[in-house]
Amino acid sequence: MNKKIKDVLHQKLQAKKSVLAGLMIIATLSSCSKNNEEIMADAQTNALQSKNVKQGKLGGQTITYEKKDGLNFFQGDIVLTDQQLTEDNSANKGGASFSRWPGGKIYYTVAGNMGSINGNKITTAVNEYNNKTNTQWIPRTNQTNYVEFIFGSSSGSDGWAHIGYQGGRQNISLDQYISVGSVIHEMGHTVGLYHEHARKDRDQYVSIQWNNIQDGQAYNFNMYNSGTDIGPFNINSVMMYWPTSYSKNGQPTIKRANNTNFTYNRTGFTTGDINTINAMYP
Numbered sequence: 001m002n003k004k005i006k007d008v009l010h011q012k013l014q015a016k017k018s019v020l021a022g023l024m025i026i027a028t029l030s031s032c033s034k035n036n037e038e039i040m041a042d043a044q045t046n047a048l049q050s051k052n053v054k055q056g057k058l059g060g061q062t063i064t065y066e067k068k069d070g071l072n073f074f075q076g077d078i079v080l081t082d083q084q085l086t087e088d089n090s091a092n093k094g095g096a097s098f099s100r101w102p103g104g105k106i107y108y109t110v111a112g113n114m115g116s117i118n119g120n121k122i123t124t125a126v127n128e129y130n131n132k133t134n135t136q137w138i139p140r141t142n143q144t145n146y147v148e149f150i151f152g153s154s155s156g157s158d159g160w161a162h163i164g165y166q167g168g169r170q171n172i173s174l175d176q177y178i179s180v181g182s183v184i185h186e187m188g189h190t191v192g193l194y195h196e197h198a199r200k201d202r203d204q205y206v207s208i209q210w211n212n213i214q215d216g217q218a219y220n221f222n223m224y225n226s227g228t229d230i231g232p233f234n235i236n237s238v239m240m241y242w243p244t245s246y247s248k249n250g251q252p253t254i255k256r257a258n259n260t261n262f263t264y265n266r267t268g269f270t271t272g273d274i275n276t277i278n279a280m281y282p
């Protein structure tokens, strides 16, 4: 998921809210009811959004997630099924993954409205997986269990994916302006990877800058203790959050443990990413 763009969008939203606050003053002065209604609608939307933040169990651990468009979003771009949120830890044998794709074979289809630009990104990302990891992404013929790349939006640059092997059809959603690196990131969730910053050993390597995180978003930085950390912590992992993910002020939300900044990677796999995937799919 392209957090940087998301941050920009958030800033735009904040700017819009400032404008609305300004309008509220104007509305009060001029008794313009239309503006008041708009402001009320905005306030109601915000209240609903916060109501959509829920708690559930994942692998035996209580986690916070957001219900949006009927989907359960965990840490921004990982989609959990209702089943995953009700199973106890005995059902989760996946470690870093929820569960593995049998034989490391991942059958996929691409939605007809995806367009050739994203189609090419998918091809590039599939080749990266097929050339560098033990997972094989294979165009689906008639398999029952598969992933479909669906088109998210024509304006955004985000993506999301179901985590691990689900059985039946599952999705990876790609917006028009997503990067190839972020396609590789979303496919990492499909393979079974959670975010690197959620590892239980992360505090040895990074420092979460809680004061810079947007109100109501701190839960996205919680550790996920129920998974199994594979290999050493990898700050350049394609599965790391951006340094300014969910920043409310443009300042870093994640730094190195020694308080210096790190550079994010969305160009492709690091050796650590490949080693992790291959440990999961020997």
Ligand SMILES: [Zn+2]
Residues within 6 Å of the ligand: 001, 077, 078, 185, 186, 189, 195
């Ligand atoms: Zn992600």
